[in-house]
Amino acid sequence: MMASKKRIGILTGGGDCPGLNAVIRAVGKTVMHEHGATLIGIEDGFEGLVEGRMRELGNRDVSGILNLGGTILGTSNKGDPWHYPVEVATGTVEIQDASYKALRNFKQAGLDALVAVGGDGTMHIADKLVDLGLQVVGVPKTIDNDLAATDLTFGFDTAVSVVSEALDRLHTTASSHHRVMVVEVMGRYAGWIALHGGVAGGADVILIPELPFSWEAICHKVNERATHGKRFSLVCVAEGARLPDGHEVIQALDNKRTDAKQFGGIGAEVAREIDARTGLETRVTVLGHLQRGGSPTAFDRVLATRLGVHAAQCACRGPYGVMAALQNNVIVSVPIKDTIARLRTVPPGHQLVEAARALGTSFGDES
Ligand code: F6P
Numbered sequence: 001m002m003a004s005k006k007r008i009g010i011l012t013g014g015g016d017c018p019g020l021n022a023v024i025r026a027v028g029k030t031v032m033h034e035h036g037a038t039l040i041g042i043e044d045g046f047e048g049l050v051e052g053r054m055r056e057l058g059n060r061d062v063s064g065i066l067n068l069g070g071t072i073l074g075t076s077n078k079g080d081p082w083h084y085p086v087e088v089a090t091g092t093v094e095i096q097d098a099s100y101k102a103l104r105n106f107k108q109a110g111l112d113a114l115v116a117v118g119g120d121g122t123m124h125i126a127d128k129l130v131d132l133g134l135q136v137v138g139v140p141k142t143i144d145n146d147l148a149a150t151d152l153t154f155g156f157d158t159a160v161s162v163v164s165e166a167l168d169r170l171h172t173t174a175s176s177h178h179r180v181m182v183v184e185v186m187g188r189y190a191g192w193i194a195l196h197g198g199v200a201g202g203a204d205v206i207l208i209p210e211l212p213f214s215w216e217a218i219c220h221k222v223n224e225r226a227t228h229g230k231r232f233s234l235v236c237v238a239e240g241a242r243l244p245d246g247h248e249v250i251q252a253l254d255n256k257r258t259d260a261k262q263f264g265g266i267g268a269e270v271a272r273e274i275d276a277r278t279g280l281e282t283r284v285t286v287l288g289h290l291q292r293g294g295s296p297t298a299f300d301r302v303l304a305t306r307l308g309v310h311a312a313q314c315a316c317r318g319p320y321g322v323m324a325a326l327q328n329n330v331i332v333s334v335p336i337k338d339t340i341a342r343l344r345t346v347p348p349g350h351q352l353v354e355a356a357r358a359l360g361t362s363f364g365d366e367s
Contacts, residue, residue: 005037006112006113007040007109007110008027008038008112009041009042009049010028010039011045011048011073012024012073012075013117013121013122013125014045014075014119014122017141017143018159018292018294018295020070020141020155020304021065021066021071022296022301022305022308023141024041024073024117025062026309027139027315028061029059030309030312030316032059035312035316038056039056039062040054040109042114044073045073046081046122048074049102050079050084050101051101052105067295067296069295080258081099081101081128082098084097085255085256086098093255095256099128099132106129113136113316114137115137115138116137118138118141118142119153120146121259123140130321135315135318136320137314137322138323139307139308139324140307140325141155142156143158144188146190147339149327150323150327151326151327154296154307157303158295159197160193162291163183163198163200164200164201166201167183167203170234171234174234179281180222180232180233180234180275180280180281180282181232181234181283181285182274182282182283183234183236183286183287184237184268184284184285185236185287185291186292187240188240189343189345190344190346191208191209191240191241191345194238198361199356203234203236203361204222204225204233205221205361205362208241208346209242211348211353211365214365217364217366218270218274219273220366221233222274226278233280235271237266240263243269249265249266249269250265267284267285306326308324310331314333319333323335323336323339
């Protein structure tokens, strides 16, 4: 008797990022061509699993999407089955446990395994599904690059390129007008985007959540440059950096998300303070979702492809409960539990931090 075709589900969860479609393509082609299995695309992340929104994907669906930004499947960061927002009769939104629906739909769709492409939040959910006995394989995605157990996540390189290009552009206008330009970048609790983007774009000051800063140190750097004839400065600040009093700057709280915080606004605070303390004209640019949109860099396309192929192999023949990861430039399988044990933040003595300091970059923490 012929064995029936395996059915592999795939979803993209959390915030989108460049390279998601490259993963879908790699998983799809490997699953269909190498393993003769069927690929089921689940719409809008775990929301689609809870609501049973899924469709079979064919070769045509996964072709021609390598360079396409976003995700052809859609995504959501409000679809955690254990923290599911439901509108109740009164018109208010209640958070409910809808995990039984996700489980039911997984079984009804006849899925043998699920490839979950996402960041920290997605891996937490994937881990719970594994505990319920489902065969899940993770693929690490996030521009924040904050997932443990992998050296890199795809999407990060593209975001860093956007920051670097923005700093290049701001450099010329800052220098013409003798201004301080503050650029606010994403990254949540990790300073990787600010650190790499700032170094690539030659920022004079880089502020990250991992290194507490003082107004005095920042203004000292800016004033010092001015006295050396450089009457302009570039400041790259991570959205999650804390003010000197220890506070994060939060734009809004959204209870429908597992992590309710919507960061935003620290750039304006930093600009206001520099302007007031130095008398130098200061402007702020918030890069926001520009860092997540558009086509992935060549590096991210290659990384996404390597991770996708590996995840597809695992989904078709095991091991399960693992995430494809990059370690020492080799793609390996790591237990999903290892990736969610902690966030990967910038170690204060990181080699790139030290290299930047050697060039005279300030992290706002000098005494
Ligand atoms: O995790 C990726 C990320 O872009 C963070 O850097 C940022 O804080 C967050 O998502 C923004 O989320 P949203 O798209 O929901 O505003």
